[in-house]
Amino acid sequence: MTTNEYIQCHKDRFLDELFELLRLASVSADPKYASEVTKTAEAVAESLRKAGADQVEICPTNGFPIVFGQKIIDPAKPTVLVYGHYDVQPPDPIDLWTTPAFEPQIRDGKIFARGACDDKGQMYMHVKAFETMVQTNSLPCNIKFMIEGEEEVGSANLGSFLESNKDKLKADVVLVSDTGMIANDVPSITIGLRGLSYVEVEVTGPNRDLHSGIYGGAVANPINVLCKMIADMKDENEHITIPGFYDDVLELTTEERDEMAKAPFSIDDYKKHLDLAEVQGEKNFSTMERVSIRPTLDANGIWGGYTGEGAKTVIASKAYAKISMRLVPNQHPDKITQLFKDYFEKHAPKSVKVEVRPHHGGFPVVTPTDSVEYQAAARAMETCFGKKPIPVRTGGSIPIIALFENVLGLKTVLMGFGLDSDAIHSPNEHYGLFNYFKGIETIPYFYQYYAELKAR
Numbered sequence: 001m002t003t004n005e006y007i008q009c010h011k012d013r014f015l016d017e018l019f020e021l022l023r024l025a026s027v028s029a030d031p032k033y034a035s036e037v038t039k040t041a042e043a044v045a046e047s048l049r050k051a052g053a054d055q056v057e058i059c060p061t062n063g064f065p066i067v068f069g070q071k072i073i074d075p076a077k078p079t080v081l082v083y084g085h086y087d088v089q090p091p092d093p094i095d096l097w098t099t100p101a102f103e104p105q106i107r108d109g110k111i112f113a114r115g116a117c118d119d120k121g122q123m124y125m126h127v128k129a130f131e132t133m134v135q136t137n138s139l140p141c142n143i144k145f146m147i148e149g150e151e152e153v154g155s156a157n158l159g160s161f162l163e164s165n166k167d168k169l170k171a172d173v174v175l176v177s178d179t180g181m182i183a184n185d186v187p188s189i190t191i192g193l194r195g196l197s198y199v200e201v202e203v204t205g206p207n208r209d210l211h212s213g214i215y216g217g218a219v220a221n222p223i224n225v226l227c228k229m230i231a232d233m234k235d236e237n238e239h240i241t242i243p244g245f246y247d248d249v250l251e252l253t254t255e256e257r258d259e260m261a262k263a264p265f266s267i268d269d270y271k272k273h274l275d276l277a278e279v280q281g282e283k284n285f286s287t288m289e290r291v292s293i294r295p296t297l298d299a300n301g302i303w304g305g306y307t308g309e310g311a312k313t314v315i316a317s318k319a320y321a322k323i324s325m326r327l328v329p330n331q332h333p334d335k336i337t338q339l340f341k342d343y344f345e346k347h348a349p350k351s352v353k354v355e356v357r358p359h360h361g362g363f364p365v366v367t368p369t370d371s372v373e374y375q376a377a378a379r380a381m382e383t384c385f386g387k388k389p390i391p392v393r394t395g396g397s398i399p400i401i402a403l404f405e406n407v408l409g410l411k412t413v414l415m416g417f418g419l420d421s422d423a424i425h426s427p428n429e430h431y432g433l434f435n436y437f438k439g440i441e442t443i444p445y446f447y448q449y450y451a452e453l454k455a456r
């Protein structure tokens, strides 16, 4: 039986099993879901055992466990380390889901559920591709799985896991499906991810909430101050004003930018999808450039004062914001965090006190296209999609990828099958049935071509 025949035969079960996984609410950010996260780790471990791994462990960390599994067919053969994550984003705002986030449902050929694409659906493709290769006697490489439960909260415990398990994780390459492609008929491979610096700020005005009539006009309102401070961090060209912010940014050559601009993209479709009359962003850069090769600064949440029903006349004592800065080569997350902190503290008016609390960070990544692993992935996609994939840099972040190189000395292939329209992190996240099965079909070809190219 070929791998494709095996997949056809077991399609329904492959889907049922993914649904079982999607029913577990493995939200890593919120402690109220902790037992579900742990259960999901167990389910992933069990799925690896059933798929044919001969050594599976649930490795405890200071946070949620890392699931490790492997099948070593021949130490002389190359080893592929598959990375993915079983944790998901919170389902909020839950009222906006057409069907509940943890009750997967198929509509219009898509699986709707939190984690359907990011990353349970994409991670599980690898488990099923592995099963397929084992069952059809076509696994040409050794395989290791490392599936973590804290990606969505910054992978705080994975770095030290890499440090202390270098032997266990010994491999030739890392294979990840946790990104997207341009369209189902325009396959692409991600060759760049942005880095991240994420901070929370607290602005304190008066020592208690005040009557906005009695005091209004005479004391600084922390919410107003915070809004102005955030607004002031960009100038009229949408250029970030923090001194030194762009110092280390690697500018692309005109040739590189021209090459990038060849990837198909319609600004009209883009606006239509998002229901926007106009896009905006840094002057002199295209939309695609703004979301891939340029750094950003964005408020991700802002709160303070009274936000309940009706009106309450109050000047809040405190205002808060969560702010993300997406980074590009060669920006350093710690340096950017420090620049932000210095700027924010220096620019706060004397009428308020401010505090900046750094959260997680991560380095940007750019991978080569002339490597054996890129070529293997490109050939696999070409075989299954009938078209050569386009290499693209993307705006999202997967902080651990840089550590694969720095700690384990391994390059990563980001062969993702999601689409930007899959609404990851949003209500009604979904993943195409086409994409799920196409991924399962494509992955075995990666192993075949990778083994062939390595043997040369």
Ligand code: BES
Residues within 6 Å of the ligand: 118, 119, 151, 152, 153, 154, 155, 178, 179, 180, 193, 196, 360, 362, 394, 395, 396, 397, 398, 399
């Ligand atoms: N899978 C995403 C990252 C992603 C999605 C990259 C689509 C490229 C295309 C990942 O789960 C994610 O959401 N990462 C976070 C960072 C993390 C530290 C919370 C992100 O990018 O916001």
Ligand code: MN
Residues within 6 Å of the ligand: 085, 118, 119, 151, 178
């Ligand atoms: Mn992800």
Ligand code: MN
Residues within 6 Å of the ligand: 089, 118, 152, 424, 425
């Ligand atoms: Mn995510």
